[in-house]
Amino acid sequence: MLRQYELVERVKEYDPDADEALLNRAYVYTVQKHGTQKRASGDPYFSHPVEVAGLMTDLKLDQETIATALLHDTVEDTLTTIEDIERNFGTDIARLVDGVTKLSKIEQMPEDDRAAENLRKFLLAMSEDIRVLLVKLGDRLHNMRTLHFIKSPEKRQRIARETMEIYAPLAERVGMYEYMREMQLLAFEQLEPEGYRTIGQRLDQIRQQDTGQVDAIALAIKQALAEAGLKVEVSGREKHPYSIWRKMAERHVTFDQITDIMAFRVICENEGDCYRALGVLHTTWQFLPGRFKDYISTPKTNGYRSLHTALMYENSMRVEVQIRTRDMHRLNEFGLAAHWAYKQGSRPDGQVGWLRDLIEIVDHSHDAEELLEHTRMAIYQDRIFAFTPKGSLFQLPKGSTPVDFAFAVHTDLGLQTVGAKINGRHVPLRSQLANGDVVEIVKSAEADPQLAWLSFVVTGKARAAIRRAVRAKERAEVAELGQKLFDEIATRVPAKVGKKALRAAVKRLGLGDEEELMHAIGSAKLSDAAVMEALVPGCTAGMGPEEDWKERGTISIRGLSPGAGFQLAECCHPVPGDRIVGLRKPGEPVEVHAIDCITVANAMDADWRDLSWGQRSSGAVGRLRVTLYDRPGTLAETAGIFARNLANVQGLQQTHHDGPFTTYEIDLEVQDVPHLTRILSALRASDAVSGAERV
Template sequence: MLRQYELIERVKEYDPDVDEALLNRAYVYTVQKHGSQKRASGDPYFSHPVEVAGLMTDLRLDQTSIITALLHDTVEDTLATIEDIEHNFGKDVARLVDGVTKLSKIEQMPENERAAENLRKFLLAMSEDIRVLLVKLGDRLHNMRTLHHIKKPEKRQRIARETMDIYAPLAERVGMYEYMREMQALAFEQLEPDAFATITGRLEQIRKQDGQQVDAIALKIKQALAEAGLQVEVTGREKHPYSIWKKMAERHVNFEQITDIFAFRVLTENVEDCYRALGVLHTVWQFLPGRFKDYVSTPKNNGYRSLHTSLIYENSMRVEVQIRDQDMHRRNEFGLAAHWAYKQADHADGQVGWLRDLIEIVDASHDAEELLEHTRMAVYQDRIFAFTPKGALFQLPKGATPVDFAFAVHTDLGAQTVGAKVNNRHVPLRTVLDNGDVVEIIKGKEAEPQMSWLGFVVTGKARASIRRAVRQKERGEVAALGKKLFEEIADRVPAKIGKKAVREAVKRLDLDDEEALMYAIGSADLDDLEVMEALVPGCTAEFALEEPDWSKRDRAISIRGLTPGVGFQLAECCHPVPGDRIVGTRKPKEGVEVHTIDCLTLASGIDSDWIDLQWGKRSHGAIGRLRVTLYDRPGTLAEMAGIFAKNHVNVKSLLQTHLDHPFTSYEIDLEVQDLAHLTRMLSALRASDAVAQAERM
């Protein structure tokens, strides 16, 4: 652990004007506040924030960042408050500590209950001051280095998965590749221990067999470049176990089939020498077509710049080579942290625009699970480059479509998209873009995002924006329907309903406001009796004594997965009822027809689009069609009618289809509550001596 004077000296090496007294006060404060607290390793707890502060000095960050690192756990784990931090160390430190603390609290919640509001606040803080993220990444890296001290394997797995899913991609997106690689390696060891042991064992065997191979290849590369008059530094290494495992998984091959396990880095004096070195290497050795990438002329979103190529070395060995100058290398390894270190934070501002997209995604996300999905999509790598007709460059994930491109340019453009041209050719909106495509978006003033787009868009921003737009339109239409239904319900209540009664009903039902009440009524989340009871408590007592008779209730069918405003009808061929797995079919200029998933009409092939659908909450009341074969003797028809009556179903139609003594067959349409209701009635029919056979059509 760094001692107090050692930490101060490390900061003074790159910032001679640092306020030593303030740093000393922060060091003593964290030691006193954490007191006798211990880590899982048995070390004093304050050793952790001190080590995180040491990591920040490696990044050459300012004293505010160093103090934030020292104090980042005091609010979460001690009696200190944000107000205490502000009083003792100022508003800037308090703001950064608050931003880091909010994310730490989220980690402690169950994954499916993460607080979207807290995450939104964290992202806002992070976009306004990237140092919040830099300190948090240092915090996570040190925690991963000491993860093996935690005894519970399930806790180690949870932290490792969180690191792999969220923090390593975030480190990559801000260009901190050293952090990203170490986090991935440490997380991989916990998540895939067998694979980690196997790959590290094989790498050890390779080192023993030919320990000088990496150095020999690096020397050959340096000699070839020196002969061309280039002064360079060349280093080589084996790829990390996680990188190798990822290639094995992507290519579906074993370790022996991975030929490019060595990577080399060439550092030149300037940009021009990067391209000269590339030409020399491609002349001396054969390069692999399709494996060359120029991130110098077209940097990644995070500012990463380098030339990448793959060469075929002796004995058909493949080696990867990265070529960059010294300045690129410094900034590539530490990304945005390097911009802060060299007082160029303003130059880094364009590289965190994706954080603002994340904030928009958080605002548009419906629940915590959806939020995590969109956030992960937004931070993952594997990008392509696409251009507007005017030459503006946008980076998108592989698999992106013109709709993703439109939302990347601007949310409003995405919402108004009606068509697209790629390289001056009209293409379907679901077309996958290639590297270097020029994309022109065709928009319409009356256009709206379509639910069907969710079937092919791949960016978190596009998915979140589409869901929000569709949800808002649907909510407005459903709330309008709910208001009409509410007026009918209010007429049945034995009191005059005013604004006060509505406000009280909203409170009793634990809803946000009157609009939420109308939406709940329109979407059948609340039934009539619940609303009446909320308006006038006790007024539904007389209804509780009545036998429920579903045949006398209004049907309430709602379907999730449809574009708002699109009509639907339940298919006559299969008669779906609530509880069935359903899909929709849609032909041009027609509404949606809802079928059961195993409908024979679907199996025979329909020339139309399929839509994945679900029943809305509390959908009830639909027509189920049965084929029932009775014994042809007196009283059997009456016995079947009695079964229908006991099960509270309403016979909508009955057609005799076959008479073949001693049997009579009928096709019967019944109004039932749902699939469970229909199944219970079928069981009752099959148990009857009057029924030879009963099945659903």
């Protein structure tokens, strides 16, 4: 912990005119007020504000900011009031301490209670004086450095997650990359301990195996630039462990597949030298297309400026190189904090236009909803805030849609969603939400989640709920189809089927209940004969010709060698009556295709032969594509058509849902082409069917 005189000396080194008495008073005041309070580490509590003040001296911030860092916890954790701070240290320091205290209070609120007005206070506190945020970032960084002393794993993870989702992105938003990287690393250690440990071990192995390779590459870069007359500083380092982890997750690759573990930084004397250095590197080594970025001519919104490129070094090694001036480097590492050095004396311009815009919007907005409707500042790197019409605040991942929002509010609301309004305007459900949107969900008790939603929702809660609901809906529809088929089967047994016979059949088939039986019939897991036998044991012994083709249909093919095996192709589903050919592959049965199958057209050089159907061939499976109107009863009506035409459903799959239409692919066991044609005609004549065709 910094001693009182050490802290004062640090400030005096870069600000000889600093008020030494003010700093001494603030130091003594925080020691007295925190008294015997202890941190989780066992250290005196006042050691924390003193260390935060030390972090502010590293940034060379003014004396008011140092005093604020020393005092920032007194109002929250002791009996001290803002009035006490103002009386002892003046209006400016009291205002800064009050701002940091507001941020801390909002941070402690449950996420569901962080309504619009609370976020407004957050933005106001930050926008009134950016030094409030700088102190808060220093406060969070020091808390992360001592996080391991907290005994509760749940609390450590909560703080780490909040740091990763809020404070690290905030640090990046104001250009404080040094803070961002350390916060991410410390949070990563808590959130993904196994990943942290594994990557750390692999990096240790690389260091042990490295025979000065990093230094050799840095020297080669420096020599190439020196030969071109450029005076530069070159340093090399390993990529940030969390950066490696994120790249592995985004690219779905292993550590060994990450080839650009090393990065190098070139510090030039001026901007022109940066571009000359880039040209030398690109002519000396091959650069990787698509990896060059010019943030000097087009800085990032937080003011970051640098040239980024990637080179193919010897032995196919890829290395990243950043090129910048010394001033750029200082501003890049510490961002807005670098502008608040004591010599500046005023707010920075240029790179913080977003901050001035934010202040103006806050000053002129009438309520929080209006504030956030017009504020599109990406303060959070990968999160957005959206509001209900009543002002309740929900935090969602970037890219979220109204469907994600609905499920975030309540699962039942998500299940009943049929439409959405964003800021009062009707929008498609796949529309992406922007920061500050007010989202109104249009619901209906008759609605059902759609399988197509899975193509655009991004939250795990929404995806899981949609999958559960779709599975339940499909099960109900298949059971409805099964009931229709069962009713037809029941007419073919030599006895009236009552509740007693149905319960006995369920028991004989080893099923749980009637619904499970209907689902098994609808999904073609049970044959008609098996159901009939379960209902009336022995009734299938003398089945007539109609039942004979349905249950024991056989296929014979002419034109094959004696004893040769064959299989009907899945691509074209030939049925008796189609012209057919066979494709032979070594060691495999002959594949029987319809003559106009695209597979045959693409395999004219293959070993194929003319075939024909044998006598009495029946029971092949044809595939239909049927588009139904999306309203109750259409699937059941379709099942009735199949039953009346004595076609056995072998498979049913929903392939598309588009507004008022649902499309299914249905596999039917049929006698021959005329039988399949009669079924298609019956389907096309039905009011339930929009269209039907053979696949």
